[in-house]
Amino acid sequence: MDNTRVDTQNTLYDYTSLMHYKSDEFSKNGLPTIEALQPNVKIGQRLYLSATDIQEIQLYYNCTGSGSTLPPITTAITTTTSKNSFPVEVE
Numbered sequence: 001m002d003n004t005r006v007d008t009q010n011t012l013y014d015y016t017s018l019m020h021y022k023s024d025e026f027s028k029n030g031l032p033t034i035e036a037l038q039p040n041v042k043i044g045q046r047l048y049l050s051a052t053d054i055q056e057i058q059l060y061y062n063c064t065g066s067g068s069t070l071p072p073i074t075t076a077i078t079t080t081t082s083k084n085s086f087p088v089e090v091e
Contacts, residue, residue, distance in 0.1 A: 009059035014052035020044040 014020065015036055022044040023032040036043055049057075057063065 007060065009056045011052050011056055011059075014050055015041050015043050016045060016050040017053050018046065018049050019053070 015038075020043060021034070023034050023036070024030060025044065026033050034043065
């Protein structure tokens with residue numbers, strides 16, 4: 001596949017894809033630079049994978065779709081101080 005084509009895994013066009021820019025993303029005057037063919041459709045978001053995003057990933061990587069996300073990794077941070085050091089804030 002060349003870099004001018006997108007492999008959508010034969011899914012429908014996804015206006016809510018995480019990868020889709022908002023309709024005014026590159027606008028210099030606030031007007032839309034792209035408009036949906038379907039009326040009243042919000043284009044683009046950056047909060048979550050859409051159902052089609054997940055389906056395309058599963059098809060592309062030949063996943064079964066079962067499983068879950070891993071919990072976040074947390075580690076303890078140990079700090080030491082001496083008389084000659086300054087306090088350091090650790091987040």
